Amino acid sequence: xxxxxxxxxxxxxxxxxxxxxxxxxxxxxxxxxxxxxxxxxxxxxxxxxxxxxxxxxxxxxxxxxxxxxxxxxxxxxxxxxxx
Numbered sequence: 001x002x003x004x005x006x007x008x009x010x011x012x013x014x015x016x017x018x019x020x021x022x023x024x025x026x027x028x029x030x031x032x033x034x035x036x037x038x039x040x041x042x043x044x045x046x047x048x049x050x051x052x053x054x055x056x057x058x059x060x061x062x063x064x065x066x067x068x069x070x071x072x073x074x075x076x077x078x079x080x081x082x083x
Contacts, residue, residue, distance in 0.1 A: 022056040022063075025049050029060045033070060039079040 032040075032048040046057045061080065064070045070080045 020056060022052075022059040025052055025056060025060050026063065029064065030069065033064065033082050036082060039073055039081045041077060041079055 028049055029045055032045055036044075042057060042061060045061065046052060046054070049057060049060070052060075061070070065072070065080075068083055071083050073079045073081050
């Protein structure tokens with residue numbers, strides 16, 4: 001029974017890593033951060049970046065953290081603020 005569940009899981013997962021480019025979303029995300037003086041969540045950025053998927057938004061957030069544009073202020077629920 002366990003093998004059947006594993007086989008099903010492997011059949012629905014993508015074949016490889018997500019290599020979609022999110023670089024085109026970065027300027028709009030930077031505009032969003034520039035306008036905000038308060039803490040914000042991932043959902044707020046995702047609403048601003050219309051039709052952006054969760055994975056792409058997380059790539060943008062990771063990039064902005066690496067570039068020292070934003071920092072994490074709370075862990076649960078995760079919140080960010082402009083540096």
